[in-house]
Structures are given as C-alpha cells and as structure tokens.
Amino acid sequence: MAARIFLATAGNGGDDGNNGETAGAPVETFAVALSLLSADGTIEILDAGPHSPTEDNSHRAFVPRNANIVASTGVTPIIDGTAAQTANSGFGRPGFQWTGGSLLTFTGCVIQNFNNASNANRIVDAQGNITVQYTDCTFKNITGAGLFNAPDAGTSATPNLLDRCRIEKTCTHRIFANYTSAFGSTGHLLVQNSVFEYLGGDSGEVYLDANGSNNTNAIVRNSSFLVHLNETTGGSNGTIRAGVIENVILKNTRTDGSESDYNALIGLKAKTSFSNNCVNGNFGTVEDTSAGGSIAVAAITGDPLFVNVSSTPADFKLQSSSPCIGTGKTIAAVTVDFDGVSRSAPYDIGAFKFVSTAASFTDDGSE
Numbered sequence: 001m002a003a004r005i006f007l008a009t010a011g012n013g014g015d016d017g018n019n020g021e022t023a024g025a026p027v028e029t030f031a032v033a034l035s036l037l038s039a040d041g042t043i044e045i046l047d048a049g050p051h052s053p054t055e056d057n058s059h060r061a062f063v064p065r066n067a068n069i070v071a072s073t074g075v076t077p078i079i080d081g082t083a084a085q086t087a088n089s090g091f092g093r094p095g096f097q098w099t100g101g102s103l104l105t106f107t108g109c110v111i112q113n114f115n116n117a118s119n120a121n122r123i124v125d126a127q128g129n130i131t132v133q134y135t136d137c138t139f140k141n142i143t144g145a146g147l148f149n150a151p152d153a154g155t156s157a158t159p160n161l162l163d164r165c166r167i168e169k170t171c172t173h174r175i176f177a178n179y180t181s182a183f184g185s186t187g188h189l190l191v192q193n194s195v196f197e198y199l200g201g202d203s204g205e206v207y208l209d210a211n212g213s214n215n216t217n218a219i220v221r222n223s224s225f226l227v228h229l230n231e232t233t234g235g236s237n238g239t240i241r242a243g244v245i246e247n248v249i250l251k252n253t254r255t256d257g258s259e260s261d262y263n264a265l266i267g268l269k270a271k272t273s274f275s276n277n278c279v280n281g282n283f284g285t286v287e288d289t290s291a292g293g294s295i296a297v298a299a300i301t302g303d304p305l306f307v308n309v310s311s312t313p314a315d316f317k318l319q320s321s322s323p324c325i326g327t328g329k330t331i332a333a334v335t336v337d338f339d340g341v342s343r344s345a346p347y348d349i350g351a352f353k354f355v356s357t358a359a360s361f362t363d364d365g366s367e
Contacts, residue, residue, distance in 0.1 A: 001038040008046040023072075030054075030061035030096070039065040039101070045109070046072045050080035053095040056087050063130065065101040071108030079106075081114035085121045094125035094149075103158060105133040112140040122149045133161035142171040143201065149176075156217065159188035164338050167194070168313055172201030175208045189218040189242070193338045195316045195351050196225045200233030206269075207235070210242045216272050218242040222334050224249040224316040224350040226309055230257060231264040231284065238269030238288055245270045245277060245293075247328040249304045249316075249350040252281030269293070276329040278304050278349050300327065304350065317352045324349035 006026035008014035014028035020036055026046055027033050030053045033043045045051065053061035071077050079095065087093040095114060096104065104124060111134075114123050121144065124132050131154040139147060147167070154160050167175070175196075189210045198207050207227065210218030220242045227239060229252055239250060245268050252265075262282040268274060270293030277299040279286045286299050305322040308315035316338070318324055328347035336342055338351040348354050 001036060001041070003038050003041045005033045005037050005041065005043050006046055007033045007043055007051070009049055009051065012047040029059055031059045034061055034063060034067060037065070037067055040068070040103075041066075042068040042070055044070055044072050045075065045077035047075060048077055050078040050082075050112075052080055052083040054081075054084040054087055054093045054097070056083070057093070060087075060093060061096045062099045063096050063101055063104055063124075064099045066103045067101065068105045068107070069109065070106075076108065076110060078110045078112060080112055081121055081123070085113070085115055088120070092120035094120065094122040096124045098124070098126050098130045101130060103131050103133070105135070106137055107135045108137070110138045110140065112142070115141060115143045123147060125149060131155075131158055131160050133158075133163075134165050135161065135163045136165070138166045138168065140168050140170050142167075143173055146174055146176045147171075154188035156188055159190040159217075159219075161189075162191045162194045164192075164336075164340070165194040166313065167196045167198075169197035169199055171197075172199060174202045174205050176210070187217060191220045191242075192222050192334055193336070193351050194223045195314070195338060196223070196227075197312070197314055198225070198227045198229075200227070200229045203233050205235055206237050206239065206241045208240045208242070209235075209237070216243040219244045219246075220248055221245070221331060222247040222328070222337070222347070222349075222351060224304075224306070224352070225251065226306070226314050226316070227252050228254045229265060230254055230261045230282070232261070234265045236264040236266060238266040239283075240267070241269045241291075243270060243272045244275075246273070246275040247277065247331065247334075247347060247349045249278045249324060250280070251278075251304055251306070251309070252283060253309060254282060268299070274299065276327065276347075276349060278302070278324050280304055297329065300324065300349070316350065318348065318350065318354045320354070320356065322348075322354065325354045 005020040008026040018025040020027035263284040267279040269288040275296040305319040328349040
C-alpha cells in the first residue's frame with residue numbers, strides 16, 4: 001500500500017493495471033485507488049474527468065480506512081454520481097461506501113449528479129461511522145439526499161466540515177439527511193466561509209439543520225445564504241439551526257403572497273449563541289432564542305447588498321455600501337475568506353471580505 005495514489009481517466013493514462021504510485025502510472029477508478037491506499041493516505045486526481053466513484057456493482061468505491069481525495073495543482077476534477085444512480089439494478093448506489101476508518105476528506109473538487117430520490121445515491125454513505133470534510137468544493141445537482149448522510153459525531157479537532165465551499169441552487173434539498181441520529185446532542189459540525197443558494201426543495205424542513213435544539217457543538221460562521229422561502233417551503237424551526245451562529249448573512253428573496261405567508265418562517269435558531277449576523281427579507285422571526293441561545297450582538301436586518309443575486313451562480317461579494325462591512329465579530333480561527341483573502345479586524349459579515357476594486361493611481365494621475 002502507498003501513502004499517495006494517482007488517479008486519472010483512461011484517456012489520460014489511467015489504468016487499473018498500474019500501481020498508481022506515480023503520476024506517470026495512475027489508476028483509473030476510485031475502487032482500485034482506495035484499495036491500494038494506506039491509512040491517512042491521499043488520492044491525487046490528475047485530470048478534470050468526470051470521475052465516477054461507483055460505476056456499477058463490480059466497481060464500488062469502498063472506504064476501508066481514512067483517506068484524502070485532492071485535486072492536483074491547476075486541475076478541478078469532477079466527481080460525478082450519474083453512473084452510481086443506475087447501479088444496483090436501477091436502485092442506485094452511494095458514491096463512496098464506508099467500510100472502515102473514521103475520516104474522508106475532499107479538497108478542490110466539483111461534486112455533482114447525486115440525485116437518487118430514494119437516498120441510495122448519496123455522496124458518502126457514512127452509516128454514522130465516518131466524519132466527512134469538504135474544502136474548496138462546489139456542489140451541483142444534488143437532489144434527494146443531503147451533502148452529509150448520518151455522518152459520525154466527529155470531534156472539536158476533527159468536525160464534519162464545509163469550508164470555502166459553494167452549494168449551487170441546483171442542489172434542491174437540505175444539507176443533511178438523517179441528522180438526528182448523526183449529531184444527537186454532542187456531534188461536531190463546522191460550516192465556514194461557504195456560500196449557499198436554496199430554492200426550498202424540502203417543504204417545511206430546516207435547510208441547514210444540525211439538530212440545533214440539542215446540539216451545542218455545531219458552528220456556522222462567516223457564511224452567506226441566499227434562499228427563496230415562505231412558511232410552507234421553509235421551517236418554523238429556523239432556516240439555519242445550530243449551536244453557534246455568527247457572522248452569517250441570510251437573505252430571503254421571496255416576496256410573493258402576503259405578510260401572513262411568512263409569519264412562521266424563522267431565520268436563525270441557536271442553542272448557544274448568536275452574534276453579528278445579517279438576516280434580510282421576509283422572516284416572521286429573525287433570531288429565535290427559544291432553544292436557549294443568547295444574542296451577543298443583534299442581527300442587522302438591512303440588505304447585505306451582494307454584488308449579484310439575479311443570475312446563477314450568485315455573486316456573494318459585498319458592494320462598497322454594504323452594512324456587513326466591518327460590522328462582524330473578529331474570530332481568530334477564521335483567518336481567510338472564501339477566496340483565501342486574509343481577514344483583518346474589524347471582520348466583515350459573510351463569506352467574503354470586502355476588497356475595493358477602485359483603481360490605484362500614481363502621483364501624476366496615471367494608473
């Protein structure tokens with residue numbers, strides 16, 4: 001077994017007859033790469049793909065030990081669930097299937113087309129036994145199952161993670177499936193520097209729900225959410241429900257109907273605390289403290305002034321007159337923004353630090 005296995009499509013030299021230990025001899029499938037990988041090893045994807053983690057019942061991506069899946073420098077690989085949707089005589093298979101280990105990480109990937117409505121076609125079938133971490137990933141066309149399915153409780157040092165991720169509006173369901181059994185009252189989750197577009201595909205459900213009425217270890221911070229909800233498509237338990245919610249922007253673009261259509265719609269609901277958030281648009285309650293959360297600094301309710309919310313993907317950067325600039329909480333653990341730009345006090349609310357685009361000029365007036 002090797003600490004690093006290289007993977008590429010057949011057209012770029014991938015062959016499961018290779019040993020995968022050099023970039024010049026990559027394997028083709030995740031099934032073989034994972035079988036050759038030592039504990040805590042890395043699978044480096046050399047090309048864009050697309051790459052199917054589970055292709056059929058004979059080629060399944062079993063995860064027997066801790067593994068890291070990363071993009072090679074300059075490459076944005078696509079991990080595609082289309083083939084897995086029709087595996088198992090059409091009933092679908094998960095992309096990655098836990099069989100051992102406690103941690104699976106993804107870095108720099110596009111993850112798309114996990115769409116089986118029966119929930120068989122999950123990205124990772126964690127079975128409550130593995131912590132899953134996503135960094136610098138984009139999610140597209142994820143329906144019928146959440147990004148996380150019954151992930152392990154994790155720890156404060158190694159939580160379930162979304163960091164610097166983009167969840168596009170083609171992901172039409174809530175972020176978690178089977179969250180109650182996964183997180184209980186002690187599970188660890190961290191969402192930071194990430195952006196979300198959601199059109200309300202799960203009627204009456206909490207969109208990002210870490211079972212926050214019980215969970216004090218779920219943290220959502222410096223992230224931006226653009227939703228289109230009323231009290232029927234949204235939830236009376238909050239649009240975001242976690243232990244700690246801070247420096248979060250939540251904007252609801254839905255305006256149809258009457259005021260009564262939004263009375264039961266809650267923006268944020270925290271078990272422990274809220275601080276320095278921005279909640280804008282139609283919500284019956286901005287920050288719900290009924291779960292026990294205290295409000296350190298009350299939410300701004302003005303328009304956060306994202307650069308663009310009218311086309312897809314939305315641009316969650318802030319306009320120069322945004323009320324979210326310089327009004328956030330300084331969080332030492334959050335050192336950069338979505339783009340990797342260093343943050344500095346006073347922090348901006350949301351996933352992006354405001355960076356002026358004004359041109360700089362020399363003393364003689366030239367650029």
